[in-house]
Amino acid sequence: MYVVCNVHLEIAIEEFVEIYEQPPDIYELDKVSFTDWTSPQICHYCDRVPRFLVV
């Protein structure tokens, strides 16, 4: 699972496909909420505010 900014979305998708050998589901962070999960404050790859959840 990756939480990424818009700049790193493509990299996260590539990495996901490489590891799991299937395309990820992509969600916009401001449109989803999880009861027992707090989204990270920064992107997986940089310090920007994350925009997407790749799972």
Ligand SMILES: [Zn+2]
């Ligand atoms: Zn980033």
